Amino acid sequence: MLYVFLNSLFFLPASFTLTYMWNYGSMLGIMLMSQIVTGFFLTFYYTSGDAFSSVQYVMFEVNFGWLVRVMHSNGASMFFLFIYLHIFKGLIYGSYRLTKVWLSGIVMYFLLMGIAFTGYVLIWGQMSYWAAVVITSLMTSIPYLGKYLVWWIWGSFSVCSNTLKFFYSIHFILPWLLMVLVIFHLFFLHFTGSSSALYCHGDYDKIHFFPGFWIKDSFDFFFYYLLILFSLFFSFSLIDPMIFVESDTMASPAHVVPEWYFLFAFTILRSVPSKLFGVILMLSSVFVLLMVAFSVSYRSILDNVLYFVIMIFVMSFFWLTWAGHYPTDYPFDLFNIVFTLLYFVCIFFICLLNFFSNLLFK
Numbered sequence: 001m002l003y004v005f006l007n008s009l010f011f012l013p014a015s016f017t018l019t020y021m022w023n024y025g026s027m028l029g030i031m032l033m034s035q036i037v038t039g040f041f042l043t044f045y046y047t048s049g050d051a052f053s054s055v056q057y058v059m060f061e062v063n064f065g066w067l068v069r070v071m072h073s074n075g076a077s078m079f080f081l082f083i084y085l086h087i088f089k090g091l092i093y094g095s096y097r098l099t100k101v102w103l104s105g106i107v108m109y110f111l112l113m114g115i116a117f118t119g120y121v122l123i124w125g126q127m128s129y130w131a132a133v134v135i136t137s138l139m140t141s142i143p144y145l146g147k148y149l150v151w152w153i154w155g156s157f158s159v160c161s162n163t164l165k166f167f168y169s170i171h172f173i174l175p176w177l178l179m180v181l182v183i184f185h186l187f188f189l190h191f192t193g194s195s196s197a198l199y200c201h202g203d204y205d206k207i208h209f210f211p212g213f214w215i216k217d218s219f220d221f222f223f224y225y226l227l228i229l230f231s232l233f234f235s236f237s238l239i240d241p242m243i244f245v246e247s248d249t250m251a252s253p254a255h256v257v258p259e260w261y262f263l264f265a266f267t268i269l270r271s272v273p274s275k276l277f278g279v280i281l282m283l284s285s286v287f288v289l290l291m292v293a294f295s296v297s298y299r300s301i302l303d304n305v306l307y308f309v310i311m312i313f314v315m316s317f318f319w320l321t322w323a324g325h326y327p328t329d330y331p332f333d334l335f336n337i338v339f340t341l342l343y344f345v346c347i348f349f350i351c352l353l354n355f356f357s358n359l360l361f362k
């Protein structure tokens with residue numbers, strides 16, 4: 001066991017070309033630990049029976065409870081920021097060629113979205129309550145079983161305190177499952193080795209992980225320091241103001257908007273009039289990333305066309321995120337459809353380019 005530990009942290013062969021873009025993974029590890037620790041302390045004072053009041057109690061009565069709460073809330077945003085940077089880096093440098101690493105990473109990404117959503121509902125403010133109503137109601141689009149599945153999650157015929165208990169349990173349990181997946185993710189990564197700025201896995205450019213990459217990874221603490229400063233000076237700048245209003249089951253907000261890290265999927269959901277098709281597209285926006293792992297090519301990775309397509313994909317993601325703040329009026333309704341198509345077409349084009357390059361140059 002000691003040998004495995006030392007080999008993973010000290011003697012792990014890593015390419016000397018790894019830049020600071022490879023710090024995103026270690027930063028995600030720091031953020032996971034931060035979220036688990038701050039979330040653990042929040043559970044001491046949170047009660048699902050009187051959720052909104054218990055959140056206010058943490059903010060105003062518990063010593064430094066406000067700091068733990070804002071660190072946990074803003075930590076979720078930084079978590080997703082580095083996840084998206086990690087995924088974009090993986091697409092640019094062909095990290096999807098590490099098939100098991102990529103597949104486990106996308107599953108972790110989807111699991112984290114579930115953790116973030118259930119945590120957002122626990123605040124039980126006006127916006128989080130109606131976000132729970134909207135998202136859970138999407139399951140009614142499933143033929144035959146949809147409404148029964150929704151009633152089971154609700155624990156009633158509408159979103160109520162039973163629903164909150166269900167989400168609280170899920171939000172507490174899933175992070176431990178996420179930690180297990182992280183272990184598998186790291187095991188697969190250390191088994192194959194990281195990708196590199198040379199787009200290769202040869203042993204001719206490898207050096208020990210310690211001390212060079214320890215020093216480089218220590219730069220992550222600078223970003224964590226920025227998170228602390230952001231949480232202190234801009235505590236609620238990323239949160240919708242309606243989250244401070246206690247939930248009212250009789251009056252829904254004029255425009256239900258999720259947190260910024262879900263906006264791209266929310267925009268894709270609203271880009272089509274069909275409820276079922278919208279749900280399929282929303283789920284596909286995550287799982288479509290699995291496809292690139294099955295079209296691995298070492299021949300097209302340096303192709304400028306491939307890099308151009310990836311940049312279009314990234315641009316489409318940013319547009320969908322930005323447009324999610326606005327109602328689907330003209331011209332957003334048209335642009336949302338265009339960028340939704342671009343989002344999926346780019347992934348399919350990456351797969352096709354890799355597939356045909358394998359056929360042409362094998």
